[in-house]
Amino acid sequence: MFGQILFITMALVIVVTSIGVVAVRNPVRSALNLVANFFALAVLYLFLYAQFVAAVQIIVYAGAIMVLFLFTIMLLNLGSPSELSERGDLKRPVTWGLALLFVIVLAGGIFVRLGEAQPTADDLGTVQMVGKFLFTDWVYPFELTSILLLIAIVGAIVMAKRRL
Amino acid sequence: MEELLNNQWIVIPLRIIIVVGFVLAAVPVLTWVERRVLALMQIRKGPNRVGPAGLLQPVADGIKLFFKEDVLPERVDRFIYFLAPAGFLIPVLCAPAVIPWGSDDRLTPIADVNIGILFLLAMTSLTVYGIVLAGWSSNNKYSLLGGLRASAQTISYELAMGLSIISVVLLTGSLSMRDMVLNQQGSLGLLNWHVFRFFPLGLIATGIFLIAMLAETNRAPFDLPEAETELIAGYHTEYSSMKFAMFFMGEYASMVTISAVMVTLFFGGWLSPLPFAPFTWIPGPLWFLMKLGVFIYFFIWVRATLPRLRYDMLMKLGWLRLLPTALVNLFLVAIVLWWQK
Amino acid sequence: MDAVPISWYLILSAFMFAMGVTGVVIKRNPIVIFMCIELMLNAANLAFLAFARQQAQLGAQVAGQVYVILVMAVAAADVAIGLGIIVAIYRLRDTINVDEMNLLKF
Structure with a gap:
């Protein structure tokens, strides 16, 4: 409750x-x-x-x-x-309407198809559990993420610096 | 007594009252201590008129702030202007919820969650919103500059702080603050504390945390968001009366909180520094309080000693000195731990 | 601890996603557009976590949470780059209205 x-x-x-x-x-x-x-x-x-x-x-x-x-x-x-006045044109109401339609369709789909939550261990989301899987089953995606972050750092500096 | 301590309906409110009450009660005392100590260091007298040795000065200040006119500047963003002081104070008061101040696990901490230190990091990183929003909503150039500086500074120093905390997490193997203190228990007393672990690696981590905590609480020499010589009073220029008082309280409360974190992470929390007879008679909370006092004194001492950094020096120190040092230090701690295994 | 059925989370996630799409389409301030993208990413995160609760094996349940952490890392990276781009554009053209970013338009 x-x-x-x-x-x-x-x-x-x-x-x-x-x-x-x-x-x-x-x-x-x-x-x-x-x-x-x-x-x-x-x-x-x-x-x-x-x-x-x-x-x-x-x-x-x-x-x-x-x-x-x-x-x-x-x-x-x-x-x-x-500063940036939003022009009121036809695009806005149409977009809102489509968004609403999207939610309704998805909600319908979800209610028709979905199963129930499965039982789980109490320590599912602890750092120990997530870490164990992150460094065993998911170690390659994890390392790729670190490369991505490195690229992002370099990119952000190149972008923001006036003269390198 | 035992029955009372085992009753959840009594113990949980009691835990909250003790911690929040202590932090809030420490604020007026600290304002007096800070002014007196600063005065002593500068060979002045400091507040000495209201009450014995000026002890009632905080009360007088409180009454003054309470009865002051609450000025609302023109064309401020009203909602955010009112929200900002609360947004600053609330996370500061939430943060100590995970800090254990004694060995009795029924009384302390308020919540011994298994992500304790992450909760603390989350709360301390949220305090910046209050400052940034205050600076922006005041509709004042100086306030805006103060807010900008605060956001850049907090993000920069949070990294170094986080990395020095991670070395403690590595040593402990847990994120719970309670485990971190218990990990420092041992027959060697203070040599078991994380400061002296893997000498000098623990010491370096402590030093980084020490510098980063000054920057995170916007205290001198990192008080650029409110640098009075260039920005009047920075982000709280336009605030008056109780709203200003909330910023003021928040600053002192965050000093208490972050000092408590320092004590817990590196200086053995409630543990006695010398593990034999006369020292172990002193109860744990008293040790905790004494260590806390040392670090709060340190805050004041630094304020009286060091000049304010220039903005570019602040950024250089954060990104080019502290961050690489913290990274290398963390790496070395990991290597030593791996080698010990 | 299962207070509500999983489908409620998913509907909430769908709603957030729809709002994100709406914002990207109708807003002209690229910073707000960026925020809407963050909203969409968070909708995806909520869906990941909700779907993870429907899996039977432990590995699959944790996988949902690992995905969320990876998504957060990607979000942090794209914010760093994106805001850098916005600042660079502002320096170059003194405006960040997306409707005026039409140099490459044919």
Whole structure:
């Protein structure tokens, strides 16, 4: 019962904030909506036995990525909403409608086809468990990710530096 | 007594009240200590009029802040302007939830989660939002610059801090703060602490954490977000009354929290430094408190001693000195551990 | 601990994804477009974790979580690059309106 109430609260937060990211004009407020969204998601991750992923979600997304977004918004001084006025044309209502249709179709599909949650070990999402699989079965993807991050670092520096 | 300690409905609120109460009660005391110690170091008198030795000065300050007019500048983003002080204070007060301050596992910590240190990192990295949003919503150039500096600084130093923490995680083999303290227990007393582990590797990790914690709490010599000589007061220029007080409280509370993390990770938490008779009679929480006091004194000492860094020096120190050192240090710790096996 | 059926998570994920797509289509500020891409990635993460709960073997259950961690690493990388690109464009053209980025348009 308590779990359901918590889920519904978090789901409401996610729904409202994901609409907010898109509908709000001010980019700083969009970013704040997204932060709230990630928080609620982290709570849901706990429900799905993913403690480690929930902590990483907050550290990486809320603690680093969104701070980077805010930093860029402030650096380019895009805070004033009038800067990039969104033109009201036919595209907007059509897109909203299509998005709604997408959700309805998917929801229908999900309700028709889906099975139940399987029983699982209590320590499924702990660092020990995730780490064990990350460094055995998934070691090549993991190492590839590190190369990707290295490339990203080099790319970001090349991009941001005026003169190398 | 035993029955009370085993009753969850009493113990859990008690844990929260003790920790949050301690952190909040430490704030006024710390403001007095800081001003007195700074004054002593600069051969001044410091606050000495209100009460004996100026001890009631924090009360007077509190009353003053409480009754001040709450100024709302023109064209601020009202919602975010009100949200920012709370966004700064709340994560700071949440962070100590995983820090154990005694050996009794029924009383402390509030939650001994198996991702303890990650929770702590998450909470400390969230404090930057309060600062950044305060700087942005104030509609003031100086505030904006302060917020920008705070975000860049926090991200930069978080990396070095995280890497030095990872070396402790490697030593312990667990992310739970309680396990980290217990891992430092041993017959050698303070030589078992993580600072002196694999000399000098533990010491280097401690030093990196020490520098990074000054930067993370925006204290001197890394107080660029609120550098008064160039940015008036940085991100909280436009704040007054209780909203300013919340920033103020947050800063001191985060000092307490991060010092507690330092004590827990590297200096043996509640453990006694010398594991024989007269020293082991002193209860663990008292040791914890004493060690905490040393680091809070360190914060004040550094503030009185070192000049503020220039911005480019700050970035250079973070990225070109601390980060590579932390990486190499972590690598060496891993090698020693592997070699020991 | 299973408070609600898995399908609820998936519907939530679908909703987030749809909002992300909507944002990418209708927004003109590339930073907000980027945020919407992050929203879509997070929708995928939620779906990964939810589907992982439907697997019977432990390996498959953990695999879902490993995927999420890999996705997060990729997201961090693309934010670093993307924001770098946006800053570079702003320096070059003094605007970041995506409708004016039409030099390569035929």
